[in-house]
Amino acid sequence: MSTTPAPAPTVTPAVLQRLVRDGRAPRLLDVRTPGEFRTAHIPGSYNVPLHTLREHRDELLAHLDEDVVLVCRSGARAAEAERALAEAGLPNLRVLAGGIVAWEAVGAAVDRGPERWDMERQVRLVAGSAVLATGLVGVFVPGAHLIGTAIGAGLTYAALSNSCAMGVLLSRLPYNRGPRADIRTVITELRSTP
Incomplete structure (x- = not known):
């Protein structure tokens, strides 16, 4: 029998802001695509896209022994990252409640780059x-409507499974990739930052 995973522990934007302001900021891992990260991210955060984190979680574990807060657009991808790292044995994981959207909504500081559409908006457009x-x-053309029906079925499955094949495919486009989040670079940055 399948069980629903326990919700990931969270931290609110207000609490995280206070930790940053008091000099007690946890490690911030942003699991969005490099393109999304470049558009807007929390100062001092590290970009480790979800697929990279899953693939290299054992390498990351050795460099994440303190508090870690995972960030994405709204919290869903960060919760997936939390489960992956928790399964690998990393304690002290939290997810930024509401993601970067909630962070910006409270007026917290972000580093901005060139504007890009976020993944959710791209999926809606396509x-x-x-x-x-x-x-x-x-x-x-009789039967052409069945393509739309298949897309609707895919979106329904994406909502029920909290995954999105179209989002995964769109994340691989050059527009979304931006500078590659190389695991060696991320680990070097993690080592060099106190």
């Missing part, structure tokens, strides 16, 4: 455009 196009084409 899925909506495909459904619209197949609906219109379906007027002239």
Whole structure:
């Protein structure tokens, strides 16, 4: 029988702001794509995209012995990262409640780069455009509407499983990659920062 994983421990933006202000900031690992990270991130955070974190979690463990707060857009990817690191044996993990969206909503500081659409917005654009196009084409080509039906089924599965194959595929586009989050670079940065 399948069990629902326990919710990841969280820290609110206000509490994290206070820790940063008091000089007691935990390690901040931002698990979004490099493109999303470049657009806006919490000063002092490290970009370790979720797929990189999963693939290299054992290498990261040796450099994450203190408090760690995981950050993403809204908290879902950070919760996945928390589960992956907790399974590998890392204690003291928390997720930023509400992610970077909540962080910015309270007026907390962010480092900004060139604007890019976040992954959720890109998925909505691609899925909506495909459904619209197949609906219109379906007027002239019988059966074309089934492509839109398949996309709807995929989005339903994505919501139920809290995963998104379209988001994974879109994250691999050059637009979303930005500078590569190389694990060696991340580990070097983790070592050099007190």
